[in-house]
Amino acid sequence: MTVREELLVLREKIDSCQRCDLYKLANHSVPGEGNVETKIVFVGEAPGFYEDAQGRPFVGNAGKLLNLLLTKVGLVREDVFITNVIKHRPPENRDPNPGEVAACTFWLEQQLAAISPKVLVTLGKWSLNYFLPTKKISQIHGVPTKVKNMVVLPMYHPAAALRNLKIARELEGDFLKNKDILQNPNTAGDLGGRSEEGGQQSLF
Numbered sequence: 001m002t003v004r005e006e007l008l009v010l011r012e013k014i015d016s017c018q019r020c021d022l023y024k025l026a027n028h029s030v031p032g033e034g035n036v037e038t039k040i041v042f043v044g045e046a047p048g049f050y051e052d053a054q055g056r057p058f059v060g061n062a063g064k065l066l067n068l069l070l071t072k073v074g075l076v077r078e079d080v081f082i083t084n085v086i087k088h089r090p091p092e093n094r095d096p097n098p099g100e101v102a103a104c105t106f107w108l109e110q111q112l113a114a115i116s117p118k119v120l121v122t123l124g125k126w127s128l129n130y131f132l133p134t135k136k137i138s139q140i141h142g143v144p145t146k147v148k149n150m151v152v153l154p155m156y157h158p159a160a161a162l163r164n165l166k167i168a169r170e171l172e173g174d175f176l177k178n179k180d181i182l183q184n185p186n187t188a189g190d191l192g193g194r195s196e197e198g199g200q201q202s203l204f
């Protein structure tokens with residue numbers, strides 16, 4: 001099976017998943033989308049209102065900010081694969097509970113096994129803590145860290161940036177600092193050669 005076929009099979013399975021109760025109140029599953037040949041995967045927390053309505057990840061205001069941040073490092077969202085730890089929207093956007101995370105990462109693990117990313121960008125603490133359980137986002141954001149065969153690049157969640165200007169500036173800075181890694185994921189393993197901001201106009 002090709003990567004595309006594997007992801008399509010997973011998409012169908014996620015759409016009919018009942019491993020936890022979150023599917024009961026959701027309108028759509030949000031398995032993820034993007035370039036199946038990519039070596040960069042972005043993993044957020046869970047679908048929100050707009051994502052649940054459309055069945056697509058990061059399509060609300062946080063998604064618009066993510067799109068802008070991608071352009072700052074020379075990428076568009078079609079260059080990467082975007083998904084979440086949780087595939088159905090928790091009611092009222094509440095935090096997922098540990099049982100839901102344990103149930104749903106069953107799917108995330110299979111998506112990652114199909115894509116084999118070299119760089120995995122975690123967006124927010126839930127995604128970070130799945131891959132690096134002992135780390136705090138406030139301490140490790142923007143710092144690439146090797147985990148097994150990939151580099152985990154922790155970032156603040158764009159939704160947090162929309163609520164807090166300081167976080168917004170730090171998030172933009174983290175993207176710019178890691179421009180080389182994001183543009184060259186196949187050589188990210190050496191963690192070297194990170195570019196600096198270089199006089200680009202700030203978003204914030």
Ligand code: SF4
Pocket residue numbers: 014017018019020021022023029086087088100103104107
């Ligand atoms: S949130 Fe995940 S584990 Fe729960 S029903 Fe949806 S796909 Fe299944």
